[in-house]
Amino acid sequence: MSTVNSTGAAAQQAIFDKLGINTQKSATERASDDKLGQDDFLQLMTAQLQNQDPFAPMENGDFIAQMAQFSTVSGIEEINTNLKALSGEMQQTRIATASTLLGHSVLVPGAIARPDDNGEIHGVFELPQAASASRVSFSDASTGELLHSEDLGPQGTGLAGFSWTNIPTELREGNRKIKVDIAANTGKGMETMGPSIYARVLSASSYGDVSDSPMLDVEDYGTIDAGSVSRIR
Template sequence: MVSQVKSIATANNPNTQRVPKKSLDMQDFIQLFITQLQYQDPMNPIENNEMAIQLALFNQVDQLFKINKTLDALVNMAKSLDLAYISNLVGKKVKVETNVGRVENGKFLGGEFNLDEPVNYLEIVIKDDKGNVVDKIQLNGLKAGNYKIQWDATDLKGNKVPDGNYLFSIIIPENTNKTITPTMIAKVTGAKLGDNTQIVINGNYTLDLKDIKELIGE
């Protein structure tokens, strides 16, 4: 009698309504199978081959759950490895394809660019973070190949520039449509973790890990 009263009270209490699941686990599939057996038609029971097929399907579902757990573990392990690798990069110098060059302790960390064909004349324009022209480098009669950017970290008047980031533009007057992005030596100063892990170079520029062309060291 007490159980009947509890059942009626539960049925009449809207706060105890069952909330449907958005996803099923292995236990749910087993419960469904047991319920199916309990309420099967005695005059038309599940045949042996049908039962065997359902059991085989349950086994496949169980294997899929195990595979998902394994994949989750591998993903977490990969994230841990990424974090360890990135932590080791902080403070190191790397080569990256960027227009941003860095001056530290009064010295330009370095940079280079590549020409796939001869150029009669080109100009490297260097600007500060406010867009002011700091210096210009003119080069003549260049063959196809790789060239280092030789800059003594001084301005147009020969004065030493302050430490910081500088924007390098490589201009070829005879072919203004051609864009050349140099490869600069940068310092890794941090990282942004997430689905797309990125490194921070020179204080405030973010790049993907795949953009690192070479690890130089301290």
């Protein structure tokens, strides 16, 4: 009996060798395995074929179905591996993309502005309906002192832009915080409107899931989602 078993084992090992199946895993390798791999599957398949009932052998369709199922699982594992690698590359790409915003200004809702590198302030405001008159005022954010104002005239529905381009040197060099106030007459007298300001991007960071947008550190406005940025200067 032992001779028969030895002969069968030798024949089985010969088949494994021809198929390139590694059956000589060390104890450490087996302990580290937490799932069946291709070699394990082929060993089980070969043993199943060798020990099947010769009077009721496995149907060709069943055999093909098992092979197809294993191929599907292997394909999914390979896709997962590739997706993880792609995720890492996307993480690096998105922070590189966000870093290109450094030194630029992005449009954020708010009323605090500072002169940009060209010594100018730019922004927009949105009107729910046409205005017969509109005005922008710039004042010192700390003292409330009025620094400059301009009549913008009639404006149509939607976004309207404003700017202050001849800012005095002492304000530009002092990098003072300037408060922006918008007023418009849409039929009910002059009413206050909320402006959006172009503010300088100080830094960019990326963390969390790859689907999350990079975060931008914007001067005077803190951290904002880069995905929420609609305009850049």
